[in-house]
Amino acid sequence: MSFLLRNWQSSLVLALVVMSMAFLPIISSGGVGSAFLIVLLIVAGAVGAMVLKDRIAILVLLFGAAHGAVWLLIGALSGKTGEATTSFYLLLAASWLLAWRLVTVLSSIKPKGRGVDVFLRLFIPLLFGAWLLILWEAIVRGAGIPFVLLPPPSAVAARFSNSLPILAADVNQTIFKAVLFGYVVGCGTGFLAAILADRFVFMRRGLLPIGNLVSALPIIGVAPIMVMWFGFDWQSKAAVVIIMTFFPMLVNTVTGLAAAGHMERDLMRTYASGYWQTLAKLRLPAAMPFIFNALKINSTLALIGAIVAEFFGTPVVGMGFRISTEVGRMNVDMVWAEIAVAALAGSVFYGVIALAERAVTFWHPSIRGG
Amino acid sequence: MTDRLRDKIWPVTVILMGILAAWYVGSYSMNAPFQRDLDRRAGETPSFSEFVVKTMSQPKPTLPAPHQVAQNFFENTFLRKVTSSRSLVYHAGITLSSTLAGFAIGTVLGILIAVGIVHVTALDRSLMPWIITSQTIPILALAPMIIVVLAAVGITGLLPKALISTYLSFFPVAVGMVKGLRSPDVLHLDLMRTYNASRWETFWKLRLPASVPFLFASMKVAVAASLVGAIVGELPTGAIAGIGAKLLNGSYYSQTIDMFSALVAGSIVAALLVAAVGIVGKIVERNMGGRAA
CATH class of the missing domain: 1.20.58 (Methane Monooxygenase Hydroxylase; Chain G, domain 1)
Incomplete structure (x- = not known):
């Protein structure tokens, strides 16, 4: 038995x-x-x-x-x-x-x-x-x-391979214009704001609670306002991405900059190193795991932000545009093909950041031990 | 108390004041071109102070001034009947109901997945990587399709929106719970072994209590995520009701003030939800005899 x-x-x-x-x-x-x-x-x-x-x-x-x-x-x-x-x-x-x-x-x-x-x-x-x-x-x-409800994967794959040019144009519009620009600017300004907040204690005490609060808010809601301000093209999507990626970067970097231990900081003091030297040689490297965590969170947020912002109006190209129009025309296989592209792009984006993390934080126990 | 005032309240207030001031300056400079245009057509030459007041009182400004938003928010929240479709309370209530439904399903699903992953090796090896991959997929992109397709087969209302919230909220709970259920140290697990405890008993008496702090930390993230899911889920329903619908309506008719007050309402709901989860977590931990963290 x-x-x-x-x-x-x-x-x-x-x-x-x-x-x-x-x-x-x-x-x-x-x-x-x-x-x-x-x-x-x-x-x-x-x-x-x-x-x-x-x-x-x-x-x-x-x-x-x-x-x-x-x-x-x-x-x-x-x-x-x-x-x-x-x-x-x-x-x-x-x-x-x-x-x-x-x-x-x-x-x-x-x-x-x-x-x-x-x-x-x-x-x-x-x-x-x-x-x-x-x-x-x-x-x-x-x-x-019914096909409209859920197409079989083989049909999605067939549609995918038949409409490569359209998909490529959408990826170019959404990812290479809106997402990348917004991601770089959003993460960059978030990082700079974090350094500023670190330099001045007053700023840190004021910004951190606000940043924590804003991280929990449905920021995606600013999408229609941004579309109204910056027009239908990729600039408005980039603006949404910037706002969405700024706060996670700020909060994580500030937390990370506090991660270096007292012993190490004291050592830097005995070497008579100034603020910027300590920052560049000790505290930033120690903050890298936190910064990469923010970069990973932001990679998903950026894609979501750009695609959802496109629901509020776009030129006739873009992944969010394609999804919302093809849903209306009940071309569900095209929608699934677009989602497959989004998933692929999201995974590649995440994978690249994860690889960069392994290269930069090679000293961290979670990587050394694995 | 004075420490708290100096270290927390004072800096936060100053920064908030700064943001408010920047907002006023921004709304002046963004509304000024249109107002100048209006004045020129009307043949008026207002003084500077009159001009500033005018930029702050347009009916459809590019960037509404804070007091306009506050006034609109106050009117639509407290002065209208709760059942009126113009009341923000009504819209927030609709969004809240699908948020909570999705959050509840997502939390239960996340806990079940976590329990499975911790106890079945095959699930751990095969499912865990996919759970992580599932979040690199911009799932909100699926939202309009889920809504429209489910509507095509006659399922409308709460459930489709709740499904999107579920998808967004199960992930933090699953990951947090896996971490939590694995958090008891080897020493405690060994102790359970010496007691000859079964897996079932170890689960109820050691693993589950140990995972509670992790559960509430991840539920905070999950509830915020499921609100986002509910709002986005309301966008393609043809803007009937809910905070997302209010946003979409505002963007159709360029009613920026309405959009901003809908955003404020959404933010307040988010803050309340996160705070509520935090308070419940504190109460549960205290009743379990946990130390104050």
């Missing part, structure tokens, strides 16, 4: 397969053709995961069985959207459970080499993401969910 419980996914898979037999065929208008192969694959994966002793063999078997089965399942849907039966979903759930088992086995590996560790760190989340897309595709097409 404990044998069955230790690998409960496999037991459940077998139960699901038996249940699915009662509801065949998997596609209401189709024969039993590929169903036999799918069931065979799934059963082989489940039994193999219970019986086999060698971990590598289990992994290979599970990977092949889960993905092969789901490939056949989705393949059986082609041209027969919306005709999936209960049996289809039971088999889909079974192959998903096999993938879960795969991830469980993978997570229990204690990697010895650094290469294996990095590989696992990337591979497990990727597998999770891939299964999210697989389930999305299978359920949307299997249940025949």
Whole structure:
């Protein structure tokens, strides 16, 4: 019994397969053709995961069985959207459970080499993401969910590759004009204001509570006002981004400048170093983790600010403009393509900052220890 | 008390006064060109002081003066019936209801995800990276689509807006709770082991109490985020009700004063929400016998 419980996914898979037999065929208008192969694959994966002793063999078997089965399942849907039966979903759930088992086995590996560790760190989340897309595709097409409501990922990908020029123009307008300019100016002025606040204690005492308060406010609301002041083009979006990124930078930098320890400051004093020397050689480097934290927060805020500001009026290009007009025309696949671009841009933006952080704060325990 | 006055209240007041003064100067200089234009057409040559007063009393100024905003805010908050669609209290109430609904769902979801991540290794390895990635996605971009698409299948009103708030607020809670549930040190965990405590007991008696300060810190962030979500969620609904709708209406008809007082209302709601979460957190921690931090 404990044998069955230790690998409960496999037991459940077998139960699901038996249940699915009662509801065949998997596609209401189709024969039993590929169903036999799918069931065979799934059963082989489940039994193999219970019986086999060698971990590598289990992994290979599970990977092949889960993905092969789901490939056949989705393949059986082609041209027969919306005709999936209960049996289809039971088999889909079974192959998903096999993938879960795969991830469980993978997570229990204690990697010895650094290469294996990095590989696992990337591979497990990727597998999770891939299964999210697989389930999305299978359920949307299997249940025949209306295209307007939720397009399958394959349709979004097709739209994405067909409209690269439009997407590129939108990215250029929104990201390379509005976001980058606003981000650099907003973070830069926030940083300078923080230095100023650090130099004069009075400023710090006055600005910090206000900055903390403003950070919690829905600043995005100034977007329509900025559009009114600076017109429809990218300048108004940059203004929104500047306002949104200023305060997180100010608050974090001021906090960071207080991070250097007393011992180190005393040491600088014994060296007879002045304010600016201490700032450049001790306190700014010590503040870097905080500054990068602000840069990371701001990378998301900047994108949100620019896109939302475009809802209030733009020239006929830009990511926010495209999203709001294509929603109105019910071209949902284009909207999803635009969101995929935004997600990609956001992740790349974040990734670049994270890499820069590793390079600059190489001394910090959280990086040295990892 | 005098220390508090010297260290906190005095500097904050001075800086606020400075901002207010800058605002007046700004509203003079931004409204002046239009006013000069008006005067020239009317053939008037007002003295400087008259001119300044005029720039501060335009019906649709580029930048309204603080007292105009304050007056508008006061009228629309206290002098109107709460049920009137011109009352800011009415709009703030609508925004507040979807904020709170989204915040509640988001907090519960965040806690559940955190519990799962702490207890199931497979979830930790596969889900955690995606939770972090999910926040690099400018999700507010999804807001109009969620609203319009859900409206197409007949779901309107509170739920779509609350969903956006949920998405924005679950993340801080999930991340904070994961940190909190892992915060008990090895010594305490070992003690639970020597008591032969089950995972369930360790969770209820050690991990959960240890995570409470983390929970409230992240709930403060989450409630502010879910207000932003609710406001943006109101933009594409065709400007019916709520602070976001008020902003959009203002921008259609260039009623800057209305927009500013809607912003003020939103800010007050945000400050109240954050303060409320902070107070509840303090009460809970005190009742749990925690030390004053």
